[in-house]
Amino acid sequence: MASAPETKTAPAxxxxxxxxxxxxxxxxxxxxxxxxVGASGWxxxxxxxxxxxxxxxxxxxxxHCVGCASGLDAIEIGLxxxxxxxxxRVLTTPLSAFATALAVIRAGGEPVFVDVDDSGLLDLDLxxxxxxxxxxxxxxxxxxxxxxxxxxxxxxxxxxxxxxxxVEDCAQAIGATSDGAxxxxxxxLAATSFYPTKNLGCLGDGGALLTASAEHDALAxxxxxxxxxxxxxxxxxxxNSRLDEVQAAVLHDALLPALDxxxxxxxxxAARYRAEIRNPALEIPPxxxxxxxxxxxxxxxxxxxxxxxxxxxxxxxxxxxxxxHLIPDQEAMRGADPATLLSPLTRxxxxxxxxxxxxxxxxxxxxxxxxxxxxxxxxxx
Ligand SMILES: Cc1ncc(COP(=O)(O)O)c(C=O)c1O
Numbered sequence: 001m002a003s004a005p006e007t008k009t010a011p012a013x014x015x016x017x018x019x020x021x022x023x024x025x026x027x028x029x030x031x032x033x034x035x036x037v038g039a040s041g042w043x044x045x046x047x048x049x050x051x052x053x054x055x056x057x058x059x060x061x062x063x064h065c066v067g068c069a070s071g072l073d074a075i076e077i078g079l080x081x082x083x084x085x086x087x088x089r090v091l092t093t094p095l096s097a098f099a100t101a102l103a104v105i106r107a108g109g110e111p112v113f114v115d116v117d118d119s120g121l122l123d124l125d126l127x128x129x130x131x132x133x134x135x136x137x138x139x140x141x142x143x144x145x146x147x148x149x150x151x152x153x154x155x156x157x158x159x160x161x162x163x164x165x166x167v168e169d170c171a172q173a174i175g176a177t178s179d180g181a182x183x184x185x186x187x188x189l190a191a192t193s194f195y196p197t198k199n200l201g202c203l204g205d206g207g208a209l210l211t212a213s214a215e216h217d218a219l220a221x222x223x224x225x226x227x228x229x230x231x232x233x234x235x236x237x238x239x240n241s242r243l244d245e246v247q248a249a250v251l252h253d254a255l256l257p258a259l260d261x262x263x264x265x266x267x268x269x270a271a272r273y274r275a276e277i278r279n280p281a282l283e284i285p286p287x288x289x290x291x292x293x294x295x296x297x298x299x300x301x302x303x304x305x306x307x308x309x310x311x312x313x314x315x316x317x318x319x320x321x322x323x324x325h326l327i328p329d330q331e332a333m334r335g336a337d338p339a340t341l342l343s344p345l346t347r348x349x350x351x352x353x354x355x356x357x358x359x360x361x362x363x364x365x366x367x368x369x370x371x372x373x374x375x376x377x378x379x380x381x
Contacts, residue, residue, distance in 0.1 A: 010316065011316060011371065012316070013317075013318060014318060014368050014372060015318050015359065015361075016197075016318040016319070016320050016361070017197050017359075017361045018361055018363040019196060021363035022363065026250075026254035026258065029250075029253045029254035030250045033246075033249035033250045033252070033253040033254060034249065034250065036048075036249060037245045037246050037249045040245075042245060043244065043245050044242055044244055046245050047245075048245040048246075048248040048249040048252065049067045049242075049245060049248040051248070051252050052243075052248040052249070052252040052256070053065040053066065053067050053248075055252055055256055056256065057210060060174075060190070061185065062182075062184065062185065062190065062210040062211060062212055063211075063214075063217075064210065064212070064213070064214065064216070064217035065209070065210045066208060066210075066217060066220040066224060067207075067208050067248060068206070068207040068209060068241045068243055069205060069240070069241040069243065070099075070205050070206065070207045070241070071169075071191060071192060071195065071198075072099040072102060072103050072106075072193075072207070073207060073224070073239060073241035074193070074207040074208055074241075075100065075104070075107075075167055075169055076103040076106045076107045076239070077220050077223045077239070077241065078167035078189040078211075079103065079107040079109060079139065079141075079167055080107050080219075080223055081189065081209075081211070081213075081219045081220055081223070082139065082165040082167065084108060085108065086108040086109075087108070087109070087110060088109045088110070089110050089112045089136055089139070089340075090104045090110065090111050090112065090137070090139040090140070090141055091130060091131065091137050091139065091140050091141070091342070092112075092113060092140070092141040092143065093113065093114075093116060094113040094116070094326040094327050094329075094341075094348045095116050095323060095327075095351055096145060096323065096327065097171065097323070098332070099171075100143055100169050100327070101327045101328075101333075103141075103191075110340065111327070111340065112130075112137060112340045112341075113340060113341055113342060113343075113345065114127050114129075114130050114342045114343040115345050115346060115347050115348050116345075117288075117347065118285060118286055119146075119148060119287065119288050120145055120285055120299060121143065121144070121145050121150055122142050123343075124150065124151065124158065126342075127140070127158060128161075131158065131162045131164075134342060137162075138162070138165060139164065139165050139167075140158070140159070140164045140165070141166070141167050141168075141169055142155060142166070142168055142169065142187075143171075143172075144168065144173030144176055144183045145172055145173075145322075146172060146293070146295070146298075146299055146322070147173050147176055147293045147294040147295045147296035148173065148287055148288050148291045148293045149177055149181075149183045149288065149290070149291040149293065150178065150288060150291075151178055151179070151288055151289055151290055152179055152181040152183075152185070152186050152290070153179060153290075155186040155187070156186045159186060165187075166186065166188070167189045167190075168183060168184045168186065168190050169191055170183045170184045170191060170192045171191065171192055171193035171195075171198060172199070172297065173293075173294055173296065174192055174198070174199050174259070174294065175199065175260075175263050175294045176292060176293055176294045177292045178288070178290045179290040180292075184210055188211060188212045188213060188216075189209060189210070189211050189213075190209070190210040190211070192209075192210070193206070194206035194207055194208070194247070194251060198296065199259065199262065199263060199266070200255060200256065200259050202247045202250060202251050203246075203247065205247075206247045207243070208243070219236075222235060222238060223236055223238040223239060223241075224240075224241040224242055225241075225242060226238045226240060261362070263294050263295075265364075266294060266295040266296075266360055267294070269295070269298070269360050269362075270293070270295040270298055270360060272369055273360075273369075273372070273373065276373045276377075277373055277376045277377060279376055279379060279381070281303065281379060281380070282300050282301065282308070282376060282379070282381070283300065283301040284299075284300055285300075285301060296360075297360065298357060298359075298360040299322065299351075299355050299356070300355070300356055300357075300376070301350075301351070301355060301356075302356050302379075302381065303381060305321075305353065305354050305355075305356055307379075308356055308379055311375065311378075311379045312356070312375055312376075315374075315375035315378070316371070317358070317359065317371065317372055317375050318359060319356050319357060319358060319359070320356070320357035321357065322355060322357050325352060326345060326348055326349065326352050328340060328341060328345070329352075358372055358376070359372060
């Protein structure tokens with residue numbers, strides 16, 4: 001009897017994120033959390049948000065946490081807590097999610113930029129020089145990009161020397177430390193995001209502002225809720241930026257408890273990529289000194305990015321770009337004063353032209369990690 005023809009199935013595509021695998025792991029706890037919220041009859045700003053805020057604050061090591069609707073809002077609210085006035089200049093990085101600069105603009109400020117360092121993060125030497133030359137700049141929004149922590153000691157020294165008001169953008173770096181100090185603890189205001197792709201991603205949008213200051217905590221609570229001090233008493237022109245009870249309950253019961261294991265897996269994968277990707281045509285940017293990174297992304301630099309991306313695609317590996325356009329180059333920034341560029345953006349432009357993000361989500365199995373490594377090593381750049 002003739003045997004059936006052998007059918008070869010191509011290995012499954014390796015996705016940049018795997019929300020279905022996440023759901024399989026959290027389903028039971030998440031459904032129970034949703035059920036509890038539904039049964040409680042209380043859907044906005046209740047016990048679930050309070051419990052999650054307390055849990056995240058404790059874990060982060062900051063006394064206060066204010067749940068918000070997004071990371072974007074958390075940065076805006078943070079800047080408003082620090083007294084940003086219309087037109088105030090805010091130093092930040094040109095290589096980040098557009099939300100970083102958008103938050104500054106929505107708070108009434110004007111973002112100004114210096115170049116990035118070899119890791120792709122704000123260059124603190126250039127920041128120092130720019131602050132010397134531009135004493136009017138009193139606000140800083142450093143971004144702990146890719147899950148790396150910017151050097152805490154350097155940030156603290158800049159803050160002290162120039163009396164800066166600082167909101168740290170920790171959207172990509174929850175749990176990262178610099179010489180043991182958690183991100184977000186230098187400025188005293190840490191903004192983070194629970195957008196699904198983030199290391200602590202929820203089932204929709206969400207964010208939080210963490211702070212050491214009881215005063216900022218109270219103001220942020222008011223600003224996220226139309227600027228109310230008490231029901232129907234409005235001291236400020238606030239936002240509607242409330243983390244809802246369902247997201248808070250799922251974060252608290254299902255996602256936050258899984259964060260340590262997910263971070264450990266990201267670190268394992270990063271260690272393998274760093275040890276095993278041995279292609280002279282690919283450059284792996286260095287980790288900032290002192291950073292215990294949480295590897296939200298794994299950037300590599302490919303001189304011919306299009307060819308590398310085509311190669312990865314043919315090998316069934318999904319890749320990303322973070323970020324292909326610099327913030328000051330965006331169409332929405334048209335008309336931004338060229339004087340907002342406080343240094344040439346040479347390295348940032350090189351990242352924008354050449355960076356490729358390899359998959360590093362915590363649901364990758366070892367065979368998938370090996371396939372990514374093999375695909376990288378097989379590329380003839
Ligand atoms: C560095 C950075 N800052 C801010 C944000 C904004 O967060 P959200 O999408 O929750 O508004 C993001 C996420 O997109 C981000 O990656």
